[in-house]
Amino acid sequence: MIAYILRRLAQFIPVLLLASLGIWAMIYAVPGSPIGALVGENATPEQIAAITIRLGLDQPILVQYWRWLLAALHGDLGHSIQSREPVLDLIATRIPATLQLGLAATLVGLLVGIPVAVASALKPNSLLDRALSGWSALALGVPTFWLGILLILLFAVHLHWLPSASAYFPLISDPIPALTNLALPALTLGLYISGIFSRFLRAALLGELHADYVRTARSKGLRERDVIGRHVMRNAMLPFVTIVGLSLANFIGGTVITEAVFTYPGLGRLLIQAIGVRDYPLIQGCILFILAIYITINLLVDVLYAYIDPRIDYH
Amino acid sequence: MNPMLRRLLAHRGALLGIAYIVLLAAAAIFAHLILPSDPLAQDLANTLDPPSAAHWFGTDELGRDLMTRAIYGARTSLITALGAVIIAGLIGVPIGLVAGFFGGWRDAVLMRLVDVLLALPGILFAMALIAVLGRSQFASLLAVGITGIPSFARITRAQVLSLRQRDFVTAVEALGGSSTYTMFTTVLPNAWSPILVQVVILSAVAILLEAALSFLGVGIPPPTPSWGDMLRTGKGFLYEAPYYAVLPGIVLTLTILSLDTLGRTLSRLIEDRQSAEDGP
Numbered sequence: 001m002i003a004y005i006l007r008r009l010a011q012f013i014p015v016l017l018l019a020s021l022g023i024w025a026m027i028y029a030v031p032g033s034p035i036g037a038l039v040g041e042n043a044t045p046e047q048i049a050a051i052t053i054r055l056g057l058d059q060p061i062l063v064q065y066w067r068w069l070l071a072a073l074h075g076d077l078g079h080s081i082q083s084r085e086p087v088l089d090l091i092a093t094r095i096p097a098t099l100q101l102g103l104a105a106t107l108v109g110l111l112v113g114i115p116v117a118v119a120s121a122l123k124p125n126s127l128l129d130r131a132l133s134g135w136s137a138l139a140l141g142v143p144t145f146w147l148g149i150l151l152i153l154l155f156a157v158h159l160h161w162l163p164s165a166s167a168y169f170p171l172i173s174d175p176i177p178a179l180t181n182l183a184l185p186a187l188t189l190g191l192y193i194s195g196i197f198s199r200f201l202r203a204a205l206l207g208e209l210h211a212d213y214v215r216t217a218r219s220k221g222l223r224e225r226d227v228i229g230r231h232v233m234r235n236a237m238l239p240f241v242t243i244v245g246l247s248l249a250n251f252i253g254g255t256v257i258t259e260a261v262f263t264y265p266g267l268g269r270l271l272i273q274a275i276g277v278r279d280y281p282l283i284q285g286c287i288l289f290i291l292a293i294y295i296t297i298n299l300l301v302d303v304l305y306a307y308i309d310p311r312i313d314y315h
Numbered sequence: 316m317n318p319m320l321r322r323l324l325a326h327r328g329a330l331l332g333i334a335y336i337v338l339l340a341a342a343a344i345f346a347h348l349i350l351p352s353d354p355l356a357q358d359l360a361n362t363l364d365p366p367s368a369a370h371w372f373g374t375d376e377l378g379r380d381l382m383t384r385a386i387y388g389a390r391t392s393l394i395t396a397l398g399a400v401i402i403a404g405l406i407g408v409p410i411g412l413v414a415g416f417f418g419g420w421r422d423a424v425l426m427r428l429v430d431v432l433l434a435l436p437g438i439l440f441a442m443a444l445i446a447v448l449g450r451s452q453f454a455s456l457l458a459v460g461i462t463g464i465p466s467f468a469r470i471t472r473a474q475v476l477s478l479r480q481r482d483f484v485t486a487v488e489a490l491g492g493s494s495t496y497t498m499f500t501t502v503l504p505n506a507w508s509p510i511l512v513q514v515v516i517l518s519a520v521a522i523l524l525e526a527a528l529s530f531l532g533v534g535i536p537p538p539t540p541s542w543g544d545m546l547r548t549g550k551g552f553l554y555e556a557p558y559y560a561v562l563p564g565i566v567l568t569l570t571i572l573s574l575d576t577l578g579r580t581l582s583r584l585i586e587d588r589q590s591a592e593d594g595p
Binding site: 019023029271 | 564
């Protein structure tokens with residue numbers, strides 16, 4: 001199993017390397033000098049000289065990339081132009097917020113998506129199935145940022161139940177403010193995710209419901225609940241988990257947008273702010289981190305897949 | 316009438332979708348003829364007016380007519396979607412065609428590149444590209460277009476792979492047709508329908524992505540009207556003018572839902588036709 005994980009990890013390395021090359025090259029593609037991009041246009045000549053030597057910008061280009069990569073791997077992503085703080089510190093304070101939002105939204109997605117999928121797959125083409133399928137199409141088609149605005153209008157502006165802008169509170173130490181602040185962003189992103197979950201789980205369940213083993217299970221007198229719960233669900237989880245893995249890119253985009261709607265202090269919002277002031281070291285750091293999170297979750301999905309399906313050979 | 320078209324029009328959802336898109340496109344193209352007001356004309360005496368007979372969608376914080384801006388926003392969205400789909404198609408389709416037709420190392424190299432592009436979350440890639448190029452309509456269009464390349468490449472490749480085995484392709488090659496000739500005159504014309512479905516689906520994705528970028532404040536720069544930017548600004552006036560962010564959002568959502576319904580209906584019809592062809 002460990003060897004399998006390591007091998008999957010190795011397959012991500014080319015992607016990460018290429019992506020890191022692209023992120024590093026960003027500085028050189030920006031109009032103006034890379035030094036201007038790294039320290040801001042108002043730097044003094046002394047600062048520029050110091051930075052040039054410290055960052056090795058007088059070295060050959062491949063040496064520069066190598067040194068940047070080594071530094072990044074050691075956690076040195078440079079300093080923010082705006083706040084002068086280390087990029088890694090700025091990012092580290094935002095990661096718990098984004099992870100908390102992502103997990104809460106995934107939970108909402110599962111709690112809504114799985115029952116919807118099971119209910120519609122059990123009676124295909126019924127009125128309920130069509131209504132629920134329409135609902136999934138709506139969950140996927142309504143832009144996240146507009147849904148967020150509608151929820152703010154209803155729950156914050158109209159009913160005054162929840163705050164219109166969400167701050168971050170750790171769920172463990174401040175559960176009550178954490179939940180009130182997390183409710184709307186998690187619902188916004190979660191409903192979108194539930195659309196993905198229900199659409200693909202329904203298709204996966206329908207694919208399994210006509211399999212021979214289902215007929216066997218029924219004919220030997222198993223209760224329908226056991227047929228679905230023990231046999232069908234377990235097999236339908238395989239294509240479903242794959243789809244979830246493939247949809248991760250949408251989740252990541254979703255967190256960036258949701259954080260912007262609710263001015264929630266996560267990684268996505270930090271990136272948007274950094275782009276707004278052209279803080280390139282911070283932009284590079286944020287993108288690198290979001291990508292790393294994305295690849296890590298992708299890997300976890302792969303491992304989960306292998307765990308669910310004993311037929312997959314790890315060797 | 317083409318039987319495919321007839322079956323499409325028999326589908327109520329798809330018909331509604333087509334009607335909405337045609338109406339929207341017509342309004343966007345003829346906006347300057349049918350609308351009395353300029354999308355940039357300010358009227359500081361009438362800012363944030365609620366919807367009325369004079370201003371159906373109300374006015375914004377500078378007194379500009381919101382319906383006029385929503386319709387000119389459709390122009391921005393449709394141009395971006397069209398440009399993005401053309402870029403994605405012009406690069407993606409040839410990649411898929413060459414990869415699927417020749418196989419071997421060309422296939423391996425091209426599809427590996429496509430996989431790398433697919434591995435990056437589209438919105439993240441678009442934001443990074445815009446961070447480098449600066450905000451402009453061209454940057455948005457290019458960023459959205461590039462994120463669409465993988466789906467065109469994959470769809471085309473899958474289609475070409477199955478066509479490659481068919482007798483009529485072998486026949487053309489046996490008669491001495493060159494690779495280029497066979498690829499463009501025999502394989503590609505038969506691979507069109509799934510690619511066209513992809514055009515519809517990708518238009519929805521492109522419009523949504525462009526709106527998201529503008530909503531995040533990195534898309535097409537103001538004062539060019541765009542739906543995402545209207546929602547972004549409208550979000551700042553939720554207490555004073557709730558209609559501001561709601562009404563343009565309805566126009567955007569209906570556009571996405573129409574294209575999505577149309578795309579899914581088309582792909583189901585094509586699947587049905589293919590299984591009918593392959594069937595007994």
